[in-house]
Each structure stands twice: as structure tokens, then as C-alpha cells.
Amino acid sequence: MLDEVFEKIKDLIITKKGVEAEKINIDSSFEELGLDSLDAVELVADMEEIFDVNIPNADLQNFKTIRQAVEGLQKAISQ
Amino acid sequence: MPGRRVVVTGTGVISAIGHNTDQFWNSIVNCISGIGPYEAVDSSLVRFQNGAEVKNYNPSSYFETKELDLMDRFAQFAMIAAKEAVKQSGMDCAYDQGTRTAVICGTSIGGVVSQEKTYMDLYRDNKSRVHPLSIPRTMPNSAASNISMHFGITGPVYTISTACASSNHAIGNAYWLIRNGICDRALAGGSETPFTYTFLKSWEAIRVVAQDTCRPFSKNRQGMILGEGGGMLALETLESAQQRGASILAEIAGFGMSSDASHITKPDQQGAERAIRLALQDGNIPPEEVDYINAHGTGTLINDSMEIGAIKNVFGQHAQEISVSSTKSMHGHILGGTSAVEAVATVMATLNDILPPTANYQEPDPECDLDIVPNASRPKKIRYALSNSFAFGGLNAVIAFKKWEGS
Numbered sequence: 001m002l003d004e005v006f007e008k009i010k011d012l013i014i015t016k017k018g019v020e021a022e023k024i025n026i027d028s029s030f031e032e033l034g035l036d037s038l039d040a041v042e043l044v045a046d047m048e049e050i051f052d053v054n055i056p057n058a059d060l061q062n063f064k065t066i067r068q069a070v071e072g073l074q075k076a077i078s079q
Numbered sequence: 080m081p082g083r084r085v086v087v088t089g090t091g092v093i094s095a096i097g098h099n100t101d102q103f104w105n106s107i108v109n110c111i112s113g114i115g116p117y118e119a120v121d122s123s124l125v126r127f128q129n130g131a132e133v134k135n136y137n138p139s140s141y142f143e144t145k146e147l148d149l150m151d152r153f154a155q156f157a158m159i160a161a162k163e164a165v166k167q168s169g170m171d172c173a174y175d176q177g178t179r180t181a182v183i184c185g186t187s188i189g190g191v192v193s194q195e196k197t198y199m200d201l202y203r204d205n206k207s208r209v210h211p212l213s214i215p216r217t218m219p220n221s222a223a224s225n226i227s228m229h230f231g232i233t234g235p236v237y238t239i240s241t242a243c244a245s246s247n248h249a250i251g252n253a254y255w256l257i258r259n260g261i262c263d264r265a266l267a268g269g270s271e272t273p274f275t276y277t278f279l280k281s282w283e284a285i286r287v288v289a290q291d292t293c294r295p296f297s298k299n300r301q302g303m304i305l306g307e308g309g310g311m312l313a314l315e316t317l318e319s320a321q322q323r324g325a326s327i328l329a330e331i332a333g334f335g336m337s338s339d340a341s342h343i344t345k346p347d348q349q350g351a352e353r354a355i356r357l358a359l360q361d362g363n364i365p366p367e368e369v370d371y372i373n374a375h376g377t378g379t380l381i382n383d384s385m386e387i388g389a390i391k392n393v394f395g396q397h398a399q400e401i402s403v404s405s406t407k408s409m410h411g412h413i414l415g416g417t418s419a420v421e422a423v424a425t426v427m428a429t430l431n432d433i434l435p436p437t438a439n440y441q442e443p444d445p446e447c448d449l450d451i452v453p454n455a456s457r458p459k460k461i462r463y464a465l466s467n468s469f470a471f472g473g474l475n476a477v478i479a480f481k482k483w484e485g486s
Contacts, residue, residue: 038344041286054126057286057302061380 001077005070008050012043013066029065044069051077082258086483088325089168089313091160091268092423094410095131095306099163103410103420104427108456110436112409114292114304119274127288131306131411132274148212150225151190156309156416157222157270158229165230168313169325170264173231181235181262182223183253185245185269187415188278189219195275222270222309234262243375243412244336244468245269246310246419247476251334253314254478263316268419270309279305285344287379293412295376295405295437296383296451298444303377306411310419312426329426332463332481333362339473346382346469351389354475355465359393362479364463367397369479371434371464373425376405377412384446386467391449402459404452408438418468422478425466429482434459 006026013019019033030040040063044055047069053076063069090100095113097103106113116122117130133156138147141159150158161182165172172180193216200206215221220238227236235256239248246269253267273279282288282305289301320327335357339350359366374386383405391398406424413420424435433456440453466478 036342036345038285041284045284057288057290060286 002070002074005073005077006066009043009047009066009070012046016046024066026067026070027065030063040069047073053077083260084317085254085257085314085331086317086320087312087328087331087426088170088315088320089164089166090328090423090426091163091167091311092308092420093133093156093159094308094413094420095133096409098133098136100423100427103423107406107409107424107427107435108433110409110438110455112292112438113306114411117274120276120279124276125279126283127290129292129304130274131304133307149215151193151216151221152272153186153190153192153270153309154222154225156272156307157184157268157311158225160268160270160309160311160419161226161266164266164311164313169323170313170315172264172266177231177233179234179263180232181253181256181265182226182232183235183237183239183249183265183267184223184226185239185241185249185415185419186219186222186271187240187242187245188271188273190217190221191275191278192272193217195277198277226266240415241474241476242470242472243414243417244470244474244476245415246417246422247466247468247478248336250312250419250422250478251336251476254331254334257314257316263319265314266311267314268309268311268422269416270419271414271416272307273305273414274307289378292439293378293408294439294441295374295378295408296387296444296447297440298442300378300380300383302379303407303412306407306413306417308410308413308420309416310423312422327483329429329483330481331478333358333364333479334477335359335361336476338475341473343473344471346385347473348385348389348392350473350475351386351467351469352393354477355389355393355467358465358477358479364479366394368462369394369401369465370459370461371428372401372403373421373428373435373464373466374403374405375467375469376407376437378405378407382469384444386469387447387449398449402434402450402452404435404437406435418466418476421466425464425480429461429464429480432458432460
């Protein structure tokens with residue numbers, strides 16, 4: 001499931017944010033990929049829609065890397 | 080200071096913590112917050128349930144049916160505040176056929192309550208026509224226009240929309256118009272009514288609204304709380320106020336504005352600093368005589384630490400002597416109207432030598448380590464007070480008020 005979540009967010013980062021696929025790995029920070037807090041909010045909103053979950057603001061604010069976002073989403077999905 | 084001196088001779092306000100200046104100031108002095116569950120929208124459909132709504136508001140006790148037909152809730156609030164400010168001031172807005180009076184109102188979003196109704200009629204209820212006055216109710220200049228018509232004001236009348244700095248830009252513009260002789264008096268302020276389903280969902284999406292309440296400068300702050308209301312200042316030249324024997328509440332001593340040109344939502348400290356410095360320079364204000372700052376203080380993690388950093392950089396060692404509070408902790412964030420309501424709080428603070436508190440404060444934050452007047456108002460001699468606004472879009476506006484000492 002973790003892989004599925006990662007592949008989905010990676011896909012969004014490529015298609016919606018125009019980041020090259022080879023630059024993205026699970027330990028990339030949003031900042032390294034040239035993405036800011038608004039990009040993170042947008043990506044997580046799309047992921048919420050896809051997986052039908054809600055990520056609390058307090059959790060979202062702590063997402064600095066793709067891994068943190070993926071694990072946060074994974075946690076919400078499994079609940 | 081170049082040009083003519085400009086004074087405040089009236090204030091008006093309607094908000095979650097009072098329907099007039101007396102009620103509003105009494106709530107502030109007693110640190111009473113108006114934040115609680117909102118009722119205008121079904122809160123089970125939104126991720127946050129609290130706001131600072133104007134409760135027990137009956138429009139028909141303020142307006143005739145015909146007037147209400149023309150005015151969205153946001154215009155009603157601006158008009159109520161304007162009427163109070165004019166009544167207190169005693170100024171004759173229509174003097175010289177009103178050509179020498181200005182009305183400048185701030186709003187971020189205008190008549191969204193009416194706009195929402197048209198959407199509901201069309202998209203939800205499949206009606207084929209909407210209310211014939213939907214356009215004049217919705218247009219953001221409707222508050223300024225209705226005020227101008229009510230008082231017969233025929234001078235400069237316009238609306239400024241710079242998100243959460245709108246009303247400070249409005250007050251600052253009015254101050255400069257009077258100072259520079261373009262007009263002699265003005266009603267300046269603003270209003271906002273953000274409690275609609277589409278607008279609350281939009282704020283939900285951008286992730287800056289707190290779940291519980293607004294705790295500016297507190298380490299455990301979670302974000303802002305939306306509020307609604309309006310505020311207005313009656314401004315005129317010192318000469319005009321003295322000639323007619325008006326009570327002077329405060330003097331406007333400086334105005335500064337800047338743009339971050341950086342990020343659409345993330346504030347840039349340098350932009351905030353420049354606006355504060357420009358307000359001080361504009362009025363030749365000695366920084367060491369600034370005793371109080373009504374902060375932008377939204378209660379978001381980023382804004383509050385940025386703002387304290389800016390104050391420290393501008394004032395250096397003197398920052399330790401300045402009291403900084405956020406009245407948004409009580410009346411909520413009224414967006415385009417917020418700095419008008421905060422201007423009323425700041426005028427009352429300088430008039431009464433009382434520091435408005437920061438309500439809901441729980442936990443010290445090392446990044447916000449100035450005197451933030453936690454949870455209780457207290458007396459302090461205030462010579463100059465600033466009112467800060469730092470808006471989405473990176474637009475900053477700061478007004479400096481000076482205590483009126485009788486000369």
C-alpha cells in the first residue's frame with residue numbers, strides 16, 4: 001500500500017507540478033523538488049480525494065518530505 | 080510631518096464582540112472572545128466548526144426594507160459602523176455639497192452572501208432567474224457607494240481590495256487625501272462577511288484555519304479563526320475638528336505600505352519591516368515612542384513568528400519595551416474589514432491608555448518572546464501605537480496612531 005501511495009503522489013508531482021520522474025524518490029523533500037507549502041497542500045488535497053481520507057491540518061504542516069506525506073496518508077487510509 | 084494634521088473624531092464598529100464601540104471596547108478590556116460555533120452554515124459539512132459571527136443581529140432594527148433590498152450583509156455592517164462614527168463625530172459629511180468628503184472602504188470579497196444566493200438559485204434550485212438586485216448587492220464597492228448616498232458625500236469614493244490589508248490601505252489613503260488637501264474629511268474603514276458555504280470550504284482547503292480557537296503568539300497555535308463585522312473611522316483635519324469643538328480621539332501620525340513580491344501566501348519579513356519603517360518615517364515618529372502595536376497576529380505558525388521578528392528588527396532593543404497584542408483572538412480575522420476593526424481597538428487603546436489583550440494565550444513561544452499582553456488588558460501610557468496588516472498576496476499596510484494630548 002505504501003508503494004501504491006508513493007506511486008500515486010509521484011505521478012501527481014510529475015503530471016501536475018512538472019517535476020522530472022528521475023528526481024523524485026521517497027526521501028525527497030518538497031523543497032528539493034522545488035515545491036512549496038501551497039504545492040504540498042494541493043498534492044495532499046488530491047490524494048485525499050483519491051483515497052477518500054482526511055488529513056488534519058496539524059499533520060499536513062509537518063509534511064516536509066514525500067515519505068512523511070506518504071506515511072501520513074497511509075495512516076489515514078488504514079484507519 | 081508634511082501637510083495638514085489628521086485626527087479621528089468618531090469610531091464605529093460591529094463585530095462578534097459588540098455591535099457598537101462601547102460594547103466592543105468593553106469586551107476587549109475584559110478579554111471576552113466572540114469565537115464559538117458558527118450558525119450561518121451547516122458546520123457538519125466543514126472541517127472547522129468555530130468562527131466569530133455577529134450574533135443577535137437583526138437587520139430590520141437598523142434598516143428599512145427598501146434599504147435592505149440594496150445591501151448585502153457586508154454593506155450593512157459598513158453602513159452601521161459609518162453611522163456610528165458620524166454620529167459620534169458630529170461631522171457634517173455633506174458640508175460644501177459633500178465634495179470635500181471621502182469614503183474609502185476595504186473589503187476582500189464584497190457581497191458573497193448575495194452571490195452565494197444567486198449560485199444556490201441557479202445551480203441548486205434550478206431557477207431560471209435571480210434577484211434583480213444581485214449585481215448591486217454583490218459588487219465590492221456597494222458599501223462605499225451606499226454610505227456615500229446615505230450621507231450625500233460626493234467627493235472621492237472608492238473601494239480598496241488588498242485581502243487582509245484592505246482596510247488599512249483604505250484608512251491610509253484617506254489619511255493622505257486629507258493631509259494633502261484633496262479633501263477635508265473622510266469615512267474610512269471596511270467590512271467583511273465570510274460565512275458562506277463556498278467561502279468556508281475554500282478556507283478549509285487552504286489549511287490555515289484552527290480547529291479550536293485563535294491563539295496568537297502561543298506556541299500551540301493552530302491557525303486563524305474567521306470573523307465577520309465592520310469598522311469605520313471618521314477622519315478630518317485638526318483645524319476642522321478644533322473649529323467645531325469636536326472631541327478628538329486620536330491623531331493619525333503615519334502610513335506605510337509595501338509589497339513582498341515574493342510568495343502569494345507566505346509572508347516575507349522584509350516586506351513587513353519595510354511597511355513598519357515607512358509608517359514611522361512618514362510621520363517622523365521616534366521609534367522609541369511607540370508603546371503599543373496591534374499586531375496582524377493571525378494565529379498561524381508562520382505569521383506570528385515572522386511579525387515578531389519584523390518588530391525586533393525594526394525597533395532593536397526598544398522592541399522589549401513595546402506591548403504587542405492581537406485582538407483577532409477576540410473578534411476573529413475579519414479579512415478585508417479586519418484592520419478597520421483593529422483601528423477602532425487601537426484608537427480606543429491610545430485614548431484610554433489601556434493595552435488590549437491577546438486572548439486564548441496558553442504557552443510561551445521562544446520565537447514570539449515580546450510582551451504580548453496575555454489574557455488580560457492592563458493600563459499603560461501609550462504615546463504612539465501601530466496597527467499592522469500583512470495580507471495574502473504579500474501586501475502590507477501599517478497605520479501609526481498618536482495619542483491626542485490636547486495640542
